[in-house]
Amino acid sequence: MSHNPDPERQVRRAVCPGSFDPVTNGHIDIISRASLLFDEVVVAVGINKSKSRARLFTAEERMSMLEKVCADFPNVTVAGFEGLLTTFCEERGIRAIVKGLRAVSDFDYELQMAQMNSSLVDVETVFIPTSPEYSFLASSLVKEVATFGGDVSGLIPTDVLTRLTERLAERAREDRA
């Protein structure tokens, strides 16, 4: 006979926020592990209009790549958000923010953001240590290495690699024109 020890227990929701420009295998590592800890996980893509020129991919493109790579996780959805992450959490009934920590150097700023966010609303930040094989991985480095012809095929999903290669070729053509 199954026994639910806490029938009143609320659905445990978490958000994995980020820029995801583009999503890397390091992000997927954190999202997949968060999906095992929470009932529902929302991967939230920050849409900061003032930074849109600095992005390689539009918010729609970043979300579409994430939707594809997250399709294997039944309790994971993808959304965009503008403004404060804490407002997004309040609107969605989310009480946990999941962040991956690659190294101690990540910790200072992440701690500051975690404390600021919990001062604004009732939300906890949960840090998940990045798996060691991804500890050096960052979207910015992937873009830089790929721009100069380096092999990033083991660092991002195959579909993302295809889109990255196409986008960098487009940018190179624009720069030459």
Ligand code: PNS
């Ligand atoms: O992948 P990134 O660039 O490290 O993601 C940063 C992100 C989007 C998670 C962070 O900048 C953020 O939460 N932005 C939303 C605006 C906000 O709430 N700022 C206050 C943070 S304390």
